[in-house]
Amino acid sequence: MTRRDSGRSDPDADTISEVGHESFGTLANGTRLEILDALATADSPLSYADLFERSSADDRGRFNYHLRQLRDGHVRKTDQGYDLTQSGVWATNILTASVLQQGGERPFREIDSTCGNCASSPVEIGYRDGEGIVRCRECDRWLTRFDFPPGAVRNLSLEDFVEAFAQRTRRYIGLADAGVCPFCSHRMTSVLRPGSATRSDSLPVAFDCSGCSAELRAPLGLVLSNRPRISATLFERGIDLEETPFWEHGWCTFSAPTVSRTDPLLVTLEIPADDEDWTVLVDENVDVRELNC
Template sequence: MPAQHSQHDRSRFDRPEDPFKALGNETRLEILRALYERGQETGAVHEETLPYAELREAVGIEDKGNFNYHLRQLDGAFLESVDEADGGRSGYRLTFAGFEIAKVIDIDAWRSHDVCGPTKLPIGSDADDSPLTAVYEDSVVTVSHDGDPLYAHAVRPAGAADREMELEELLSVASTLWRHTVERILEGICPYCHATVERSLEVGDGPDRYWQYTFGGTCTECGPLGGSHVGVAVLSHPAVVSLFWEHGIDLADWQVWNVPFVTDDAVTVVDDEPTRLRIDVECNVDRLAVFVDDSVRVVDTERLE
């Protein structure tokens, strides 16, 4: 498993006490917008340099002293000054952090929207065949059982509006995004900050657990990232993908809550110390056993007769 970084290691990058203090001004946000929009026009958002005079004109500030003050508040963190000696023309361009902020502003990430759903899904739960329900609320698509969330992923309001708030389409988008997020976690990469993630297998039951066999991920920077049923950990394994492909089925077309082996009935405990699980994957008459260790890695597969 990935080694934990020490607190000293994690602090090797300087962090401002209040990184958003510099953004608490409309003029500074307009500066970021102007650089971002010019980059969008030229197709080079990260590289586009805008000369001082053009940038001031785009923002609409006549007072040079006032404009220079706001530039200084952003310089170094959200934009950088470029000299002709660096190659190209002198001026200002967005840093990576500046691009990220400008992008969020551009897509109206905080845009409010109506609630979409809830609606029942045409699939029963593992526990009692009661229907799963889906809803899009507060920019998150959530699939639940009896009010307990099983799957959840953000879908930007701009993306939801582009799909005319059709919940069926939003479910498809959320499923794809959720798969990608989980794949990063399983590869040991935090989907948010890209720091190291430690994975752990969790076996247990109780009234607060929908599944008995689950995994979780913990980022060295962000902390707990959540997890899912252990069956999800084998979704993209080549042996599993091939099994379904042989029958003309592309697993990528299935929404994760519809995958038949993401269920406790498909899981068997092979070893206790350390924990090793077998997940039985079936497609028509063909069966595949997939073995997962306590770090949520596939360690072996076996075709079953």
């Protein structure tokens, strides 16, 4: 299971509040949102006339006012016409993803996949309050849950939702493992943290961000699945996580590592492949010490 926990106090909360108020205030108007949408969906910069025509504004004076509010922040004027700045691109991406909307659900549906814990099939995928959730009814367990943009949930087919959720979750964990926060891009640290377990994973990898105060918890197997040496070895043994969702593999979601030594901490994770087990020895900083296969 993976999750994001942003419940810690933020030392820069006042700064974030001030900047956020200014940024969201600039976008708090229907005409301005129409301007951003028109530029985001255009194949090239738009002239003033084209931009005005694509909006619902019927008064050029008011339209000019709203366009000025976006200038030099989200919109720039070039020799070719009006275009989005990078902050304008980020703003439209956030709006398209609908990540600021409350709630949102997608009923659980059976999918052509198996449970990595009990090997039953099919399992189910659904969406609640900003998170994709994969669960197994047979063993009554959640196989994984993680952030997912509600905008995509509404538009993707079931098959595409499954693939996008599986790959996005792995990529986010991989980015965190590389030391980059997948949410704000600040520095992220990782450590095996005994005692912070949830359900099946007794030694999760804990990621902490120095910027947005995001916290991630992920099974060791899921973290290791993104390492080039591990993924290459898996591929050689017929396990391709680009083709099969990670929750189909017990070592990736449910298998807890075995403590080999406590001071300093060393743990061993067994990964079954080709009808035999191979082992990975990892230290408390999640560095691979040995790979025996």
